[in-house]
Amino acid sequence: xxxxxxxxxxxxxxxxxxEDLEQLSKPQLIEIVLLLQEQNRILREQVRKxxxxxxxxxxxxxxxxxxxxxxxxxxxxxxxxKRKKKEKSGRKPGGQPGHDGHRxxxxxxxxxxxxxxxxxxxxxxxxxxLHGKDPAPKRYQWSELPATIKPTVHExxxxxxxxxxxxxxxxxxxxxGTPTGAFGPRVQAMVAVLTGVYRLSKRKVVYLMQDFFxxxxxxxxxxxxxxxxxxxxxxxxxxxxxxxxxxxxxxxDETGWWQRHLRSWLWVAATPMVVVFLVQWRRNSDAAKELLxxxxxxxxxxxxxxxxxxxxxxxxxxAHLRRYFEAFSELPGGPGRIGKELLGNVRIMFxxxxxxxxxxxxxxxxxxRMEQIQKDIEALLSKGERCGHSxxxxxxxKILAVSEHLWTFVTEDGVEPTNNFAxxxxxxxxxxxxxxxxxHSEEGSRFVERVLTVTATCWLQSRNPLDxxxxxxxxxxxxxxxxxxLPQSR
Numbered sequence: 001x002x003x004x005x006x007x008x009x010x011x012x013x014x015x016x017x018x019e020d021l022e023q024l025s026k027p028q029l030i031e032i033v034l035l036l037q038e039q040n041r042i043l044r045e046q047v048r049k050x051x052x053x054x055x056x057x058x059x060x061x062x063x064x065x066x067x068x069x070x071x072x073x074x075x076x077x078x079x080x081x082k083r084k085k086k087e088k089s090g091r092k093p094g095g096q097p098g099h100d101g102h103r104x105x106x107x108x109x110x111x112x113x114x115x116x117x118x119x120x121x122x123x124x125x126x127x128x129x130l131h132g133k134d135p136a137p138k139r140y141q142w143s144e145l146p147a148t149i150k151p152t153v154h155e156x157x158x159x160x161x162x163x164x165x166x167x168x169x170x171x172x173x174x175x176x177g178t179p180t181g182a183f184g185p186r187v188q189a190m191v192a193v194l195t196g197v198y199r200l201s202k203r204k205v206v207y208l209m210q211d212f213f214x215x216x217x218x219x220x221x222x223x224x225x226x227x228x229x230x231x232x233x234x235x236x237x238x239x240x241x242x243x244x245x246x247x248x249x250x251x252x253d254e255t256g257w258w259q260r261h262l263r264s265w266l267w268v269a270a271t272p273m274v275v276v277f278l279v280q281w282r283r284n285s286d287a288a289k290e291l292l293x294x295x296x297x298x299x300x301x302x303x304x305x306x307x308x309x310x311x312x313x314x315x316x317x318x319a320h321l322r323r324y325f326e327a328f329s330e331l332p333g334g335p336g337r338i339g340k341e342l343l344g345n346v347r348i349m350f351x352x353x354x355x356x357x358x359x360x361x362x363x364x365x366x367x368x369r370m371e372q373i374q375k376d377i378e379a380l381l382s383k384g385e386r387c388g389h390s391x392x393x394x395x396x397x398k399i400l401a402v403s404e405h406l407w408t409f410v411t412e413d414g415v416e417p418t419n420n421f422a423x424x425x426x427x428x429x430x431x432x433x434x435x436x437x438x439x440h441s442e443e444g445s446r447f448v449e450r451v452l453t454v455t456a457t458c459w460l461q462s463r464n465p466l467d468x469x470x471x472x473x474x475x476x477x478x479x480x481x482x483x484x485x486l487p488q489s490r
Contacts, residue, residue: 016032106139106141107141112141117133117137119133119134148214149212149213149214150213150214151187151213151214151215154184156174156175156178158171158172158174159171159172176477176478177474177477177478178477179477181224181228182221183217183221183225184473185470185471185473185474185476185477186470186473187209187215187217187225188225188228188229188232188469188470188473189229189466189467189469189470189472189473190209190213190466190470191205191209191217191222191225191226191229192225192226192229192447192451192469193465193466193469194208195222195226195451196226196432196447196448196451196452196455197451197455197465199428199431199432199435199436201435201436202219202222202223203219205217205222206218206219206222226444226447226451227443227447228473228476229447229450229451229469229472229473230443230446230447230450230451231476232469232472232473232475232476232482233450233451233453233454233469233472233482234446234450235481235482236454236472236482236483236484236485237276237449237450237453237454237485239484239485239486240274240276240453240457240485240486241269241276241293242293243271243274243485243486244269244270244271244274244275244276244295245269245292245293245294245295246295247271247274247295247297248297248298248414249271249297249298249300249412249414249415250269250270250271250292250295250297250298250299250300251268251269251270251271251300251301251416251419251421251422251425252267252268252269252270252288252291252292252299252300252301252307252419252422253267253268253270253301253302253419253422253423253425253426254266254267254268254283254287254304254306255426255429255430255433256433257279257433257438257439257445257448258433258437258438258439259279259281259438259439259440259441259442259444259445260439260440260441261438262281264279264280264281264438264445265279265280265281265282265283265287266278266279266426266429266433266448266449267279267280267287267288267290267291268422268425268426268429269291269292269422270421270422270425270456272414272460273457273460273461273487274457274460274485274486274487275425275452275453275456275457275460276291276453277429277448277449277450277452277453277456278290278291278449279439279445279446279448279449283304283306284306285305285306285307285308285309287306288306288307288309288310289309292310295310295312296312297312297313298312298313298314298315298408298412298414298415299312299313299314299315300314300315300317300415300416300418300419300421300422301314301315301316301317301419301422302316302317302320302419303316303317303320303398303399303402313405313408313412314402314405314408315405315406315408315409315412315415315416315417316399316402316405316406317417317418317419317420318346318349318350318406318417318418319418319419319420320419321346321399321406322343322346324395324399325339325342325343325346326339326343327339328342328384328392328395329342329343331389331392334387334388335384335387335388335389335392338380338383338384338387338392339384339392341376341380342377342380342381342384345373345376345377345380346377348373349370349373349377349417350417352366352369352370353366353409353417363411363413366410367410367411370407370410374406374407374410377406378400378403381396381399381400381403382396382400384396385397385400425456428452428455428456429448429452432448451469453485454468454469454485457485458485461487468483468485471483
């Protein structure tokens, strides 16, 4: 054979016919068989690795919002999403017979700006003159915007007078609450709401202020208004941050952000009445500590490792776990069957939970029913850990490691099984990020987190963000404290 190499994979073996092999000696045939065995082993190992890689690539290709944490907007056209099939009721779309419609309530006549009373003069039948008024006339009422909305321009003139006795010049001080800039609190609040609530670009704000309010404003003034609002609400936002850190239940989440074209993160801490946002450079435990402080209640979050430092009571998000189980159910063979069983148990769990939330199932009965569901799910996770599918085994092992945090919602009032509340609070910010591409400075990030805090909190408390921000800016002019964002202060 004569070929010497340490790598049998590179050894070029000649194509030998039967008569050639018959002429070889026994040691030569043994050498050929050993080399072929080694090459076969190498090729089988390569096939195994390639099959694993193909499986991983196919998994990534078939990932969608139902089986991963990807947003629905990233779903490819070929993604096979399982939609709930709604049974056809046979009824036509729209309001059904007997349904009480939702109609706009008419304002009382004393609150109408312009009222016309129209009465017939003569009878349409005999022509005789008519007198009196209808006690219940037909009413037609509509609202209209004024054709022109113009800002109110204020001016203060400070007269300097020279004393005839000593010659000193005397200039009075500005009256308390007089803005030193070109715009008052309401304009500053409007600009902040247009950029932070309605997500308009600074240039579009310039156009809108001109087109709608006939107010000339430049791009630099838009940034100046944002800075003034950020300063005015900083104190109540800080107070709100302390409030959420002392709450009994807190939902936390984070999403990507851009600052100076560098990757950063927008964090949220949400309670039923107060929500706080923070823009931070990192997505780690230090950033989580900055958000949570000395929080000692129940933390509802996903499985992100940045929250692992928190050793108190937690609730892992079942919406995320459900997506994992959905992905398991699409696997072939035994792992797929385990995934389907997990999904079935989770669906039953959510059905009962919705009944508890709606008041049709008592908490006591729910706790008793969940005992068996908990045992079944943890048993299935143990089977998944031993199923032989590497990715599924790893995921099941990690979930079992935090099993004590899966069932807090069963017994604790005010704790939801998912972190959907925090994710809903982030949606507005995510859309803003995609439109604005983030912020360009630390000051811009402070404005973002503060105006998001004010907006989300006002919405939860049914307060008007524009009115609140204008009041805060007005308080700043008079060196007063801004109105609180805490619910008990209303």
